[in-house]
Amino acid sequence: MVWVGSTYAGNFKMNISQAAKFTGLTSKTIRFYEEKGIIPKARRADNGYRFYTEDQLETLGFIKRARGLGFSLDECKKLLDLQHNPDRASAEVKEKVQENLARVQSQIEHLEDIKSSLMKMSKSCPGNKGHECPILDELCHGGHTEVLQ
Amino acid sequence: MVWVGSTYAGNFKMNISQAAKFTGLTSKTIRFYEEKGIIPKARRADNGYRFYTEDQLETLGFIKRARGLGFSLDECKKLLDLQHNPDRASAEVKEKVQENLARVQSQIEHLEDIKSSLMKMSKSCPGNKGHECPILDELCHGGHTEVLQ
DNA sequence: CCTTGACCTTACTCTAACTGGAAGGATTAA
DNA sequence: TTAATCCTTCCAGTTAGAGTAAGGTCAAGG
Structure with a gap:
């Protein structure tokens, strides 16, 4: 596995504390978002540890920024849904x-x-x-x- | 017992919903303040119902107004303590x-x-x-x- | 090989300031 | 008598996590 900073084949994986540091969230908060269904369940390594890819990190950053703009977690979820829906209207x-x-x-x-x-x-x-x-x-x-x- | 509106001998008693209406709080909220120790325990009538006298109503109104000014319940309690302390300084x-x-x-x-x-x-x-x-x-x-x- | 410290996991409780609901007793009006 | 409206207590849920505990894992140093 390739970890932080490395860009082997264009993909990398971070464990939860690395993802936390990268996004400005805490490990606790990331687990909490998963438990609440704001983000999909993280994939796990063989030892049971969660890991995060570029896409997941983007999602976490998205939530961090939307929260900082005063959106509730529920609204963050809806915004993420719009982001992932190709048929959305910007309106x-x-x-x-x-x-x-x-x-x-x-x-x-x-x-x-x-x-x-x-x-x-x-x-x-x-x-x-x-x-x-x-x-x-x-x-x-x-x-x-x-x-x- | 003399109830709402009456001023028999200068004292009167209200039950909880009357006190709620009078102060703009809800019965639930008044019970909650009591449970949290923000206000002293209300006295009870023979049937177990809480009742409130003029002083208590003043206290409830005090909290209502302080809450409306953004004070936390904890701070409301401290302000009430100052109000009841004759040795306080306005500072x-x-x-x-x-x-x-x-x-x-x-x-x-x-x-x-x-x-x-x-x-x-x-x-x-x-x-x-x-x-x-x-x-x-x-x-x-x-x-x-x-x-x- | 063993230990130590830093991770990771789950599960539980706590926060503020209420609000809502259930279950059961009391009061009041028709 | 009965129905509606009070009152009581107790329990759960809300937001968005933070704190703690018990236990598994991993990497480095001796």
């Missing part, structure tokens, strides 16, 4: 991206609301050794800087 | 708020990075019936719009 992919974009945008807006409430609170509080605290007062009795859920 | 409370603010801010920044990557991707894709898809290409092979973790 389907774009739609997933835009759904995600909308969700990210609404999370940002929610956090911005929270941020402005927290800033108001922070400004209202002397932040000294005294016991009086407008922050606690507001948390206790409610106020108009409250964030609507 | 301690303000510190919690500022920690939370910093976390919220960094979440916003992370999401903004993701958002801009997603927008670039979306623009690069024709979004038609064709199979060619720059989004999938980038997820597959990595690109410079990648979000650094």
Whole structure:
């Protein structure tokens, strides 16, 4: 068998920790993806160890990048399915991206609301050794800087 | 016993679903907070039902509002402890708020990075019936719009 | 040949903050 | 009486892994 770095006959195999290092995932995470059916079951060497070829590494990298863009594992799976489907339309992919974009945008807006409430609170509080605290007062009795859920 | 709305002798009692309606929580959530030790165990009526007095309702409202501002349950507990501690300094409370603010801010920044990557991707894709898809290409092979973790 | 350390395997538990459901008892209205 | 709606407890599931334990494998050094 040919391992890392070598390019014998254009193919190579990595064991799980090498694949982890290569993709930026952890061994645990790779096994977890397999168990959850996000990726197909890895092939095994004679000793029972998993090994990964170029294609599998590409798939793992795909997931790593999609996760980094805020896609759920479920969505990663759907994106992978589109990637492996030659009859896909780019519109389907774009739609997933835009759904995600909308969700990210609404999370940002929610956090911005929270941020402005927290800033108001922070400004209202002397932040000294005294016991009086407008922050606690507001948390206790409610106020108009409250964030609507 | 005097129930909702009534103010007999300045005290009243609510059962769990009334307390839930009043605070905007759910009965399940209130029980959960009790089980987790975020709030003290509720007193029980003769039939075993929990009931809540004005003070308890205030505490529940406190948590509801603090949660809405992005504090974890653990932090809510700490804020409640400060609220019940007459020797607190407002500086301690303000510190919690500022920690939370910093976390919220960094979440916003992370999401903004993701958002801009997603927008670039979306623009690069024709979004038609064709199979060619720059989004999938980038997820597959990595690109410079990648979000650094 | 033996040991040591670094791998690999599976299987189990834990996290946050709930939500949903099942099974059984209590209360209330018709 | 009966039905609907409460209440109780307990158990399982959610997301995306991380942590730990017990045991098998492998390569290097003495």
